[in-house]
Structures are given as C-alpha cells and as structure tokens.
Amino acid sequence: ARRAAAESRELLSDLRRESGLDGGVDVVAELRSRTEDFTRRHALPASFRQLGETATPPIPHAVARHALTIATEAMENAKRHASPTYVDVSAGVVRDVLRISVYDDGKGLPEGTSLEDLRRAGHFGLVGMVERAASIGARIRIGRGRAAKGTEVRLELSLNALGLPRNVHPQHPAPLLN
Template identity: 65%
Template structure:
C-alpha cells in the first residue's frame, strides 16, 4: 500500500510538470510526499526483513508499546493529524505489555496502522488515540478516532463486495493470530474504535486460540 502511494504521488508530480503551469509550492509538496512515502516503504521493508530473521528466535519478542508509539508518531508527522499513544500499563509493573513474537506483532501492528490510515482517509477526524495494555488476561490494542464513524448497517460482506477490503483484512489478520477484533463506536459517543484483544496464552508456544 505504501509503494502504491509512492506511485500515485509520483504520477501526480509528473502530471503537474506536464501541464506547463507548474506551481513551485505544489511541486515541492508533491515531491516531499514522494520522499516521505519512499522512506516509509523502506522502513517497512527493513522491519519485515528483520522480523523474518527473528522468526526462528523464540526468545526475541517485539516491544509492542515502543513500536506502537513509533508508528503513531510517524503517522502524526506524515499526515498532520494529532495522534497520541498511551501505554495503559505505564506505572503498573505487575501487568506490563509482554514481548510479542514477531510474526504475531507484525499482524497486530498492521491492524493498528491500517486503522489509523482508514481514519485519516475516510473519517475526517480531529484526533486519533492509540492505546495498548493488558486487560483481563489479554493484550488489548485500540485505535480510536473522533470522526464521522461507520455508516449505519455496515457489515463485512457488503464491504467485501464493494471492494473495501481494509476492515475485512483487519478481521482476517486478527483471526490468524487468535485475536478478537471489534470495530464500531465502542463506549464512545461518536467516531470509530478498532479494538483487538489477544489472550496472553496465545503468546506462548502452542497456546494460540482458534
């Protein structure tokens, strides 16, 4: 998806140059977008390769709080949309967010990133809030935006038929690691919350839930 964004941004820059009325300010913004997107694609590629190399090292887990904080900050810098990350376990050493196997972490981080991108593209929010912590024996990650929310009656089957596979992909990714996902307003009066709950038992070898 990031590489597709690079291509679209580059095509926009080329179109601006072809029309013979290039606005220097617009051209600069488009070029900066290409550069930012390319750097993001490179970082994602490095992360993927690193994760693949760590798959055979069960002792090496991903620090989810640090990764989510980094991705949230990157999202805010890239889009200009206020976004914050809160480690709900901060200050409670009895229940810290445990290290997560890289293969599982990759799916959870992709869900969180996709939720932020969906909010930016479709919901017109004024802010995005990302949280992570341990709740009732599960690792919980939530992404909330205060935007316009999902249309009434939205369901995965209709989304799939319409070609909107972002939410469908989130559900599939959550299922692949034994997590439960909820997409809706949650306890908020408006907006959308994507909440993933992964039982801590699923983080141990042979402990993944169906």
C-alpha cells in the same frame, strides 16, 4: 504502493529477526513509535496511552507484525476516510489480555455496515484487519464502542494463547462490527 513497500520491508525485517535469537517485539514501544510517526506524516494529532499496570511481555514476531499492521491500518483508515480531528491509540495488558485500541472521532461507519458489504464494495482495509486478527487468534471489534461518534478498532489477544506467562481464560468470539 508505499504501503505495500512498507509492509514488504516490515516482513523482511521480521524474517531476519525470527531467524536470529531475538526474544520478541515490545508492541507497546513499537506502537508508540508508529503513533508518533503518524503524527509527523499527517496534519492530524495522534496520542498514545499505555494501558494497565502490568508490563507487556515481548510478543512473538509473527503475531506482533499482524497486530501492529492492524493498528497502523486503523490509523491510516481514519485519516483516509473519517475526517477526524484526532486519533487516540492505546495498548497494554488488561486482565491478562493484550489490548490495542485505535479510536478516531470522525464520521464513523455507516449504520448497518457488514463485512460482506465492505468486501463487495472493494473496501478491503477492515476486511483485512478482521482476517489478520483471526490468523493470530485475536478478537477484534470495529465500531463506535462506547463513544457517541467515530470509530474504534479494538484488538484483544490472550497472552495465555501465546504461551506467555499470564493467568488467562481466553474467549475468542467471532469478529464483530458494531
């Protein structure tokens, strides 16, 4: 109920901003703030790190809302399901792509987990992340990545696809669970 209320407030705020002349969302600053808030609300350390040397341009509100919701849900999922000792959040521009990563050192997903398995079992958090990513044209990877344990949710969004000034050659393969 709290999460639904928070998403409703966020959606109303977005609609109000979109009707004004506001130029977009500083996703890096907002994600840093959400990471600090997560640490305050839970007895679980979460750190934020900015990626890349290029400043992140303002992201359109509708896109930013989905990207930030994915990252927030990834932090909450880690706390709720993974029993991690920490959460590491990073965001920034890497080679003309906005990259957002949420990594936890918890127990990770069971080997062989698929989106269909999660859907059938009624676990819609990860399914929702994949659907949100697809709705904004982003690539999402959910799994261990290069880590020996834990889970990383990595979102990559072509700035060129958003019409933002970057030299990008976007590739958006199907979402992966690995």
